[in-house]
Amino acid sequence: xxxxxxxxxxxxxxxxxxxxxxxxxxxxxxxxxxxxxxxxxxxxxxxxxxxxxxxxxxxxxxxxxxxxxxxxxxxxxxxxxxxxxxxxxxxxxxxxxxxxxxxxxxxxxxxxxxxxxxxxxxxxxxxxxxxxxxxxxxxxxxxxxxxxxxxxxxxxxxxxxxxxxxxxxxxxxxxxxxxxxxxxxxxxxxxxxx
Amino acid sequence: xxxxxxxxxxxxxxxxxxxxxxxxxxxxxxxxxxxxxxxxxxxxxxxxxxxxxxxxxxxxxxxxxxxxxxxxxxxxxxxxxxxxxxxxxxxxxxxxxxxxxxxxxxxxxxxxxxxxxxxxxxxxxxxxxxxxxxxxxxxxxxxxxxxxxxxxxxxxxxxxxxxxxxxxxxxxxxxxxxxxxxxxxxxxxxxxxxxxxxxxxxxxxxxxxxxxxxxxxxxxxxxxxxxxxxxxxxxxxxxxxxxxxxxxxxxxxxxxxxxxxxxxxxxxxxxxxxxxxxxxxxxxxxxxxxxxxxxxxxxxxxxxxxxxxxxxxxxxxxxxxxxxxxxxxxxxxxxxxxxxxxxxxxxxxxxxxxxxxxxxxxxxxxxxxxxxxxxxxxxxxxxxxxxxxxxxxxxxxxxxxxxxxxxxxxxxxxxxxxxxxxxxxxxxxxxxxxxxxxxxxxxxxxxxxxxxxxxxxxxxxxxxxxxxxxxxxxxxxxxxxxxxxxxxxxxxxxxxxxxxxxxxxxxxxxxxxxxxxxxxxxxxxxxxxxxxxxxxxxxxxxxxxxxxxxxxxxxxxxxxxxxxxxxxxxxxxxxxxxxxxxxxxxxxxxxxxxxxxx
Numbered sequence: 001x002x003x004x005x006x007x008x009x010x011x012x013x014x015x016x017x018x019x020x021x022x023x024x025x026x027x028x029x030x031x032x033x034x035x036x037x038x039x040x041x042x043x044x045x046x047x048x049x050x051x052x053x054x055x056x057x058x059x060x061x062x063x064x065x066x067x068x069x070x071x072x073x074x075x076x077x078x079x080x081x082x083x084x085x086x087x088x089x090x091x092x093x094x095x096x097x098x099x100x101x102x103x104x105x106x107x108x109x110x111x112x113x114x115x116x117x118x119x120x121x122x123x124x125x126x127x128x129x130x131x132x133x134x135x136x137x138x139x140x141x142x143x144x145x146x147x148x149x150x151x152x153x154x155x156x157x158x159x160x161x162x163x164x165x166x167x168x169x170x171x172x173x174x175x176x177x178x179x180x181x182x183x184x185x186x187x188x189x190x191x192x193x194x
Numbered sequence: 195x196x197x198x199x200x201x202x203x204x205x206x207x208x209x210x211x212x213x214x215x216x217x218x219x220x221x222x223x224x225x226x227x228x229x230x231x232x233x234x235x236x237x238x239x240x241x242x243x244x245x246x247x248x249x250x251x252x253x254x255x256x257x258x259x260x261x262x263x264x265x266x267x268x269x270x271x272x273x274x275x276x277x278x279x280x281x282x283x284x285x286x287x288x289x290x291x292x293x294x295x296x297x298x299x300x301x302x303x304x305x306x307x308x309x310x311x312x313x314x315x316x317x318x319x320x321x322x323x324x325x326x327x328x329x330x331x332x333x334x335x336x337x338x339x340x341x342x343x344x345x346x347x348x349x350x351x352x353x354x355x356x357x358x359x360x361x362x363x364x365x366x367x368x369x370x371x372x373x374x375x376x377x378x379x380x381x382x383x384x385x386x387x388x389x390x391x392x393x394x395x396x397x398x399x400x401x402x403x404x405x406x407x408x409x410x411x412x413x414x415x416x417x418x419x420x421x422x423x424x425x426x427x428x429x430x431x432x433x434x435x436x437x438x439x440x441x442x443x444x445x446x447x448x449x450x451x452x453x454x455x456x457x458x459x460x461x462x463x464x465x466x467x468x469x470x471x472x473x474x475x476x477x478x479x480x481x482x483x484x485x486x487x488x489x490x491x492x493x494x495x496x497x498x499x500x501x502x503x504x505x506x507x508x509x510x511x512x513x514x515x516x517x518x519x520x521x522x523x524x525x526x527x528x529x530x531x532x533x534x535x536x537x538x539x540x541x542x543x544x545x546x547x548x549x550x551x552x553x554x555x556x557x558x559x560x561x562x563x564x565x566x567x568x569x570x571x572x573x574x575x576x577x578x579x580x581x582x583x584x585x586x587x588x589x590x591x592x593x594x595x596x597x598x599x600x601x602x603x604x605x606x607x608x609x610x611x612x613x614x615x616x617x618x619x620x621x622x623x624x625x626x627x628x629x630x631x632x633x634x635x636x637x638x639x640x641x642x643x644x645x646x647x648x649x650x651x652x653x654x655x656x657x658x659x660x661x662x663x664x665x666x667x668x669x670x671x672x673x674x675x676x677x678x679x680x681x682x683x684x685x686x687x688x689x690x691x692x693x694x695x696x697x698x699x700x701x702x703x704x705x706x707x708x709x710x711x712x713x714x715x716x717x718x719x720x721x722x723x724x725x726x727x728x729x730x731x732x733x734x735x736x737x738x739x740x741x742x743x744x745x746x747x748x749x750x751x752x753x754x755x756x757x758x759x760x761x762x763x764x765x766x767x768x769x770x771x772x773x774x775x776x777x778x779x780x781x782x783x784x785x786x787x788x789x790x791x792x
Contacts, residue, residue: 013537026203026365036203037331039364048743049539062443064331064364064436067509069529080534087529104537105743115535126532 005058006161007066011085012077013102014048017150021075022053024154028171029057032163039064048104050081069128073160075153078102079119082131086123093129094160098136098153132156132194139190148187151176155191165192201367206357209332209368210299211236213339214269217295218374220244221261225251225617226646227273228308229362230301234271235649238658242376247649247658250585250617251276255283255298262296262352263389265379267343271299274315275584279618281318284352286391288323289399291350291406294379295343298324299355301362304479305506308359310565310582312504314481316456319354323403325410326354326457327419328434332366338419338454340371349406349413356456358479360436360506411458419454422463429521430471432464432484432495437477440512445521459487468493475500475519479507541570543744544720544767546640546711549685550609551578552740552771553692554636557699559607562595564588564619566611567645568638575741579609586610586618589626589635596631605699606632612639612668613651620671627675627704634698634705638685639668640713648716672706679705686711688774714767723768724761728780731758737772737781745772 008025012018022038029036040053054066069087073094076082082097089095103115116122124131134156140148151172158168169185176184204212210233214222222237222245224230238245248254251272258270272280277300284298300318303309319326327342329335335357342353387395414420426447433441434453441450451467453460468474476485476497485497501507501515516522541548551571554561555578563569563579564587572579581591592608599606608626610619615637626633643649650656655665672680679701681694691709698705714720727737733756737745744765747757761772763784773781 030203030367035367037364037366038203039360048537048542050537061366062439063509064360064366064439065508067513083532084534085531087531103746104535105540105741105746119534122532128529 005056005061007071008055008157008161009052009066009071009074009085009088010055010077011050011052011074011081013081014051016051016077016102018051018053018077021077021150021154022055024171024175025055025157026057027175028163028167029055031167031171032057034058035061037061037064050084052085073157075157077150077153080116083116083119083123083126086126089127089129091128094157095123095127095129095131096153096156096160097123097131097133098149099133100137100149134191134194136191140187143183143187143190145183148183151184151187152191155188156194158188158192159194201369203365204332204368205232205363205365206329206332206335206361207232207363208236209336210269210339210355210357211240212368212370213336214297214343215240215243215376216336216371216373217267217340217343218377219267219269219295219297219343220376220378221258221266221268221294222246222271223248223254223257223261223268224271224299225249225254225276226643226649227276227301228646229303229357229359230271230273230276230299231646231649232362233269233299234658237269245658247651249652251279252282255280255287258296258298259283259287261379262292262294264293264382265377266294267377268294268296269299269339270296272301273309274300274302274313275309275311276300277315277318279585281322284322284324286396287352289391289396289403290389291402292346292352293383294377295346296352297339297342297346297355298352299339299357302356302358302480304358304360310584312480314483315354315356316483317481319356320457320483322354323407324352324354324457325349325414325455326356327454328356328456329361329454330435330438330452331361332364332368334419334454335361336368336371341419345413349410351406351410358436407458411461414455414458414460415462417455417460420460420463421450421452421454422466423450423452424467424470425449427471428473430467430474431477432467432474432488433477434484435479437479437507437512440507440509441477444509444512444516453484456484456487459484459491461491464488464491464493468495475521477501477507477512477515538573539570540741540743541567541576542714543742543765544714544769546685546709546713547571547638548576548740548742549688549691549711549769549771550636550638550683550709551576552688552775553685553695554578554607554609556692557605557695559605559699560595560602562588562591562606562608564608564610564614565645566614566638568609568611575739585614586622589619589622592633592635593622593626593629593631596633597629605634607634607636607699609636609638612637612641612653613643615668616652616666623672623677623704623706624675627677630703632702634695634701634707636695636707636709637668639708639710641710642713642716644713644716648713668708672708677704677706679703681705681707683707683709684711685709686769686771688771720767722764722766724763724766724784725768725770725773725781726763726784727758727760728782730778730780732778732780733757733759734777735759736775736777740771740775742772
């Protein structure tokens with residue numbers, strides 16, 4: 001049964017827009033005529049914590065949560081978060097990772113664990129699927145607005161999912177502010193080029 | 195055919211609000227608490243209804259009862275631990291019964307994502323003799339909400355709709371139904387034998403409730419939300435809520451009794467299942483509630499022998515449990531996660547709690563704490579709070595400790611937020627004052643209920659529907675009790691805060707410190723007003739001890755090998771606390787130059 005389902009996790013740090021991105025993915029699946037569920041835990045994420053959103057779609061979805069290690073794709077908005085969730089990618093799956101680094105507050109402790117500077121390299125070694133690293137923020141800046149980062153990453157994610165480009169573009173058009181439709185579609189294509 | 199055309203993707207909590215609106219619910223009342231908060235926030239935006247927060251769950255329940263007695267269809271929402279607070283009126287409300295339909299929504303939090311315990315409210319529903327509905331996805335959540343109002347009025351009883359985090363905060367497709375005109379009462383109709391629950395009147399109402407329970411048990415066996423699917427003769431699964439989704443995904447061939455009404459337990463359907471299969475397994479989150487109900491009616495079954503009683507269930511936990519029960523292959527070892535530096539939740543940049551806790555840490559006290567964002571101050575680097583039980587507990591805890599510790603090593607402090615103080619701290623403060631105990635209460639006043647996402651409390655001056663309402667004055671409440679030693683401080687003024695705290699603690703008896711500053715996020719998020727660190731930073735780390743997420747180690751070191759720090763500009767709100775604690779005067783406010791790019 002699970003074979004008919006697509007499992008996608010979107011992960012990042014509170015405030016990065018994980019929830020909105022997963023809402024867009026849900027809408028894309030919905031517009032493709034599929035059953036959709038998504039789950040995440042609200043609560044303390046607003047305060048700089050880890051955010052992970054599970055999105056599942058297919059003919060019929062029961063569990064809103066993805067079983068460990070069975071994600072077709074994981075989209076990470078932050079490098080070290082990609083490493084934290086690398087084991088969720090199934091064999092032959094896809095890990096899209098933004099090269100963005102957000103270091104957690106250092107705290108006052110003398111022995112604070114180090115931020116994994118080589119997270120992406122480590123993820124490549126550990127991942128059972130393909131890892132695609134993208135400096136999405138840089139591309140977004142070239143397009144003129146860092147807010148386009150997530151659209152670029154969704155573009156890259158779209159390569160790994162069996163949903164038509166038209167549905168993606170139609171959904172983005174309907175969900176972003178009117179004035180930014182054109183630039184968001186450009187951003188999506190930049191991501192899809194990876 | 196695109197089935198999804200008529201359906202909308204929504205959270206369980208949104209679905210409850212829609213279900214209530216479709217059922218003609220007029221009045222919504224509750225107290226914010228994760229994962230229940232969004233229900234009333236969504237409901238409050240519908241036209242033609244009235245919705246409000248109350249100061250605590252007991253008051254919300256009492257207000258809801260009054261609304262029902264006046265004839266309105268009423269929804270009352272709270273998290274699981276909130277029901278403990280509301281239990282007193284609830285236990286008697288199930289005797290009187292309703293006038294307007296009454297649905298109590300309780301959101302349990304298995305796994306304690308945002309709670310201090312993981313109690314199972316189904317047991318409270320049974321205890322109170324009220325029907326308990328347990329939805330398993332957003333659609334069922336909407337449907338059950340509507341049915342709950344029907345059951346409430348048909349059987350003259352309040353009904354509990356019990357959801358969990360994974361229902362409340364998961365999205366699924368929901369068919370939007372037609373809105374019924376909201377049912378608003380016209381007038382309270384006196385009926386002392388029903389509504390005055392003194393012994394002589396209460397006894398016959400208890401008899402009524404017991405008779406109703408028998409009728410409800412018959413109803414439960416007919417209830418369409420209790421779904422019996424007879425397939426395989428090998429095994430029958432009794433399950434409910436989110437666990438039923440996992441079972442349907444993993445055991446498509448099993449016979450299943452999917453419980454929608456968990457009290458009264460549908461004994462007839464359960465017996466039908468038991469007769470059809472060789473063995474019965476119960477799969478449910480938290481307590482063995484259904485398991486015990488099945489055992490009571492004589493069904494041999496097992497559940498918690500295979501499935502955990504603690505935490506959330508998920509597909510992996512169910513696979514393992516099914517294997518233990520001899521119903522599946524041994525699941526493959528799950529892939530190992532790479533250990534990565536944790537991101538514990540921290541107080542926001544500019545949070546007013548940071549300054550007051552820095553001052554509290556400085557005076558070295560025993561700090562009896564409470565529930566709110568400021569509970570985070572128990573964690574390093576602030577580590578300045580030493581208990582947390584429930585809403586309002588801090589002051590009572592401090593009273594008891596102060597009265598009993600014969601030789602306290604440190605001053606006794608209770609720290610409580612403004613919302614929590616108004617929720618259930620006032621009575622504790624009265625006890626402190628009238629028992630002559632030696633303790634200081636610090637009210638950390640950010641003028642909002644922040645932890646749950648910025649709901650107005652009685653000190654806010656506006657309500658859930660954003661109407662202007664009168665607001666209470668914290669100082670006048672405290673003065674009204676008779677307390678004279680009141681100190682008001684600004685948590686951004688560190689030295690002054692320490693001095694005032696010392697003064698308050700030095701007083702033998704009851705003293706109160708009110709530390710006031712608006713929340714950094716709600717109602718408006720503070721904008722960047724950054725400070726910066728000079729190159730001359732000597733790596734003393736004094737600023738790191740305040741636990742500000744905008745301050746980070748640059749990776750550069752001083753000649754002595756100490757880590758230099760910097761401030762993330764976009765995240766600094768300019769509270770200046772780091773500047774105030776810097777020992778070498780290298781942190782300064784950034785001066786914006788006109789025309790320069792950001």
